[in-house]
Amino acid sequence: MKILYLMTEPFGYGGVQSDLLALSEDLSEKGHDVLVATSEGELLEELKSKGATFMDIDFHFSSPLKFFKSAMALRKSIRENGVELLAPQSVRTTLVAFFALRLLPFSYRVKKNGKRCPIVTTIHNIHNPVHFKYAGYILNRCADYVIFESHYERNRLLASGLPAEKSEVVHSGIDTDKFAPIDVNQTLLESYGLDKSVNKIFGIVARLSEEKGHQYLLQAFRKVLEQEPHARLMVVGDGPLKEELLAQRAELQLENEVIFTGAQRNIPDYLSIFDVFVLSSTRESFPLAAREAMAAGKPVIAPRIGGCPEVVDENNTGYLFKSADVDDLSRQMLAILADEKYKQFGIKSRQRVVELFSRKQWIVGDERVYLGFN
Template sequence: MTEQSPFRLLYLLTEPFGTGGVQSDMKSLGPHFVKNGHEVFIACPTGDQLELLQKGGVVHIPFDVHFKTPGQFQECKKRLRDLIQTIRPTVLAPQSIRSSWLCHAAAKDLPIPRITTIHNIHTPFNSLWAGFLLNKCSDAVVFESEHEHHRLTKLGLDPKKTTVIPSGIDTTTFYPIERSQALWKSIPGLSEHSVIFGCVARLSPEKAHSDLLKAFFEVRKEIPESRLILVGDGPLKDSLIHQTKSLGLEPFVHFAGQQSAIREYVSLFDVFVLASTRESLPRAAREAMACGKPIIATRVGATREVVHHGKSGLLVPPGNPAKLAKAMISLGSDPKTREDMTSLSLELIRKRFSLDIWLSENEALYKKASSGNLAGSLP
């Protein structure tokens, strides 16, 4: 097999194929590889985004990697082994520590390279043993952020096995557009004087929408014409709506729910706000930057690699609604600074988060692995 030969890639995902950063990556990478003549299989639980994946020629295989007992682990290992022997991939690409462990158990005696991608490790305890496990289970480890890369190499992961390839943003999908007038008119209470803060994120605990609502309560005192638009759905929706009513913010907060026309919603925002208590390399913030929006985000995970404080946006401590409110008031009342940050955001997306570079570097790595040239190929 030569380096230019097509590869047969088997991705293994932990979560269902719905909305999420990992799934968004797969929707870009998988069809791109198929278009370039490779075969791509994704094994994971089913989800509501599968149709978009399959339209790109990617084959989905229902597979659940969750296990709690040794017996369940052995059963899961056997099913994966059978799947590998049926598909005969030239590269295995687990997308989490759990799936990497399972791939190793199922295929450690097979001559198939295993390349693990680490998107994020939210639990500090998991980080303590992740380096040891990845040393044993993976031939190479791809990180999307310098933050996670530094954390795990410091905890024992062999740097020679690692590389950092930040996921790219599709600037043919996310780019600055004029405000969607139809959407603007469909949201009650907006006027030409409104200052719009917005967030696109799942309504779940780690996104800390409750802190955002508390901050917005204070923002309203200083910027009465401010409004907040929340795009997304999730388990905290009812409690967040209740909190909105309790704070007297119901006329000024719009819950848009899950949406596909993200760019159109972002076109309404003056400032994108992310109040998360944990993040990896936040895709929603980078998509908003590609749309020309300044960002306010919490200083967690790899957000510092996305938001350059004072240049493309502002960073604040997590879990601190008062400081979040101060940052929102600062940018909300300063159109000139917002305009300056827009150009810097677009430049950062072009230089650091190029879709073409991300796709080509991933493809080159899988080609090398598939043709037996992985050793010594990582920077």
């Protein structure tokens, strides 16, 4: 089956991009032809290495003329490549797909069955309230079917008018071979001056941006140190708030206790160092980093927002806290260290990901939906 994915953002670092790398690799291995239409980014060569064909189409339009050009370029690519299913990854690209396939004259038909080319959208998250206002209507009108990454997002859209029979949840999955419990990377640990016999290490892997809530985590960790002076916090990632967060670290006098590592590719090695993974976001849909940490056998502390309660089974795989509440976050961080069961949380975290959020289950689920339109 020839499947064409449509992405709004360039093919750089990000959750949707990570998903498409996995889908491209696994669906190609299953014999499908995978094509991806988006603009260039840092991970483009990796995408190609997974078996996908890249099409340079910019869906980040800001005017009706650019929208029309995107739709025309998409239509041309669909015809030239004999696409059999269109898989937009956003409301915006769903709208372009509908215009290209249904509204432009001389409608396109799939060659082998003479049917219309189906539009099967995947919704990861819709954070923009203006976009969300119209999302239910656009998806109902423009998509033949909608796959949601989380029940949280599906329930939001059902409440805004999307018919239940036009959608289902297929959780995006984690490579449980890549993200698995491993021995502590001792060399890496010692390079940061840490000692597992002395230090309890909290860690976060996230872009240094406003919605990830690092500023609240730093404040909460300051409180944690009052009772656990040997605790340490490792911040993995880079982003626009780096200098601001470094200044906050200095202001809180945490230069020796909080480590900023910058962006890293060997995330499993960093997870091996952590005792507890902390997600401090103020906005989340279905957090990838938390699921990766759980697959690696780590207990997780996460905010009680979005799809986080779907991921973290409270009091079994970790704790939840009120988003942006420094006192509540610090309480949960101290509580998990004091809980004799916290190592069991990590074991249960791994089990939960294997049972509910594995990459194999995800690929099988998406493929089943796609083939239903074949």
